[in-house]
Amino acid sequence: MNLKKLLPAGIILLLGIGATILGALFKIQHWTYGRMLLTIGTFLELLAIFMAIVALIKMRRRK
16 A cells, blocks of 8 residues: 555644644633634544545555
8 A cells, every 4th residue: 555645634634633722722711713723623634534535545446
């Protein structure tokens, strides 16, 4: 399995997790932009999962 094709999805997933954690911290502290960071983090995580699924399907079809 060629894991280099999953690297962009992994990076985006880590960014999404970081944004979600930061957004949760902002919401707990009642700072501004907490809700926006949570939303951005969630969408980044969904994008990364979708990208990983597409990459895995493409790798599977090439075999």
